Amino acid sequence: MALNDVLTPKQAEVLHTYLTVPFKMMINVGAVRAGKTYIDNILLMYELRRVANLAKKRNDKHPQFILAGASSGSIYNNIIAELSRQFGLDLRPDKHNHYHLFGVDIVPVYTASIAGLSGARGFTSYGAYVNETTLANREVFNEIRNRCSMEGSHIICDSNPDIPTHWLKTDFIDNHDPVAGIITYTFTIDDNTFLDPDYVTSLKASTPKGMFYDRAINGLWVTGDGIVYQDFNKDTMVIDDSEIPDGLEYYCGVDWGFARGHENVITVMGDDPDTDITYLTDIFSSTGKYIDYWVDIAHQIQEQHGYNINFWCDSARPEYVSYFQQKSINARNADKSVMDGIEYCSQRIKMGKFKILRSCAKPFLDDVFQYVWDPVKGVPKKEHDNVMDSFRYGLFNQHKRVENTAINSIYF
Known part of the structure; x- marks a missing residue:
């Protein structure tokens, strides 16, 4: 040989x-x-x-x-x-x-x-x-x-x-x-x-x-340049509400917050099992609201999309996650790995596997084009990141869970 x-x-x-x-x-x-x-x-x-x-x-x-x-x-x-x-x-x-x-x-x-x-x-x-x-x-x-x-x-x-x-x-x-x-x-x-x-x-x-x-691919030592989600195209990825398909499998991402500039955000997303496209269908964002307000929002989401819907939550506020659970909300601590999560979400966007409804697009668009890399640290700046974090928690963790379940069903 x-x-x-x-x-x-x-x-x-x-x-x-x-x-x-x-x-x-x-x-x-x-x-x-x-x-x-x-x-x-x-x-x-x-x-x-x-x-x-x-x-x-x-x-x-x-x-x-x-x-x-x-x-x-x-x-x-x-x-x-x-x-x-x-x-x-x-x-x-x-x-x-x-x-x-x-x-x-x-x-x-x-x-x-x-x-x-x-x-x-x-x-x-x-x-x-x-x-x-x-x-x-x-x-x-x-x-x-x-x-x-x-x-x-x-x-x-x-x-x-x-x-x-x-x-x-x-x-x-x-x-x-x-x-x-x-x-x-x-x-x-x-x-x-x-x-x-x-x-x-x-x-x-x-x-x-x-x-x-x-x-x-190229093995280069580089930092990010410009916006994080460079492949996001609002002309092709923002769609009319009438284009949403039936039978989506829904889940949420939750980024806790309270003060202006650090809003509390819940994003609602649904996957089409036939096309593997994720649709962002709703964004709830506000400041100055206490946890009971967000419990009511979560219950509204459950009434619309089912009581077993996952809420992938920022683990920085364990008392909020626990309170959601006490209120019969399926709240889970999200894997907050920044780079792994961004890479996964970027890949979904790159492959055309992400759409957002026009009716809820404004908060997402306000952040996505201002969500930029820190050229020194090589991670996103902590600015305009509330919707982005909520979006990442939901999309990355739901798909990570589904993929792990599939692997376990094969090997175990």
Whole structure:
């Protein structure tokens, strides 16, 4: 079997560099589905073999190597499970949650928060593999670097790109001092020559333009530019009320508020099961109203669309969510993940799967064209976001629930 049967040209280049060029840190970053994790898992195998040989020469009976990721779950999903698929390895954690291969003690370190710092302290490592590096807490990452003090130690990193001011880019990727020993490879979606061309074409067509496209497809370190929902087109997406189909499956998003500029908003949406189009059918927005007012609004929505309708609520006011539940309203805490939610909503808009009734369009239109990216932080500014948050809570969480239910019905 030839090398090009198992590795793309970019992966082969990375492997050749690993085997022939001295380095301290190798960073593989770029687009989704570009083949980064696949080659990094191969490098991990080489690293563990290298560490085992070094330890044998040094008569080290307990060599350690760091396997770092945002959480235990991400380490298992992105690395351990993939090693099983790639190499047929069945790695099982010991009582300390460590893994073992080739006589090397593989120590997991969780990087998503400062709490992972304790797991990275107190030992010397022959190297590290850091998955999803842009999600890592900077202090934890620095501590991992400190642990890798054995002569000839390597740190392998992979990640999708983030904002251009992210510390991984400014401190490491942009550090071209040869003494630092940092090598970087950037992957685009087209570097994965094993992907089905139809899949790539579809992925490019369905990925929202702007920041999401530049990061996910081109592997670029960019921040948002202009409005968040760049693909929203009021000429095609705002429709007459008479165009709404029958048989919609309704749900709501709720963003709590009270003062001017921080209005309370409930958006009502319905999915057409035949076309998979979401229709925004009503927006209730007001200031200075207490919770009983919103209970009455919720009851009106229930009377119109059914008493089992979901209300995906801002979890910042748990007492309001609880009060809704006491009043027989099916209130649920929404997953408020900003970037995941915006990416999903943007994709629905990009694919033409979102419409809004003309009768309720004004509050949405007032916000959507002023809902813009913060060019420094890489997230939306906290302005004109009340309708946008309510819309995102409902659309993202309802579809996340439906998709998870479908997955569970298949596998469980």
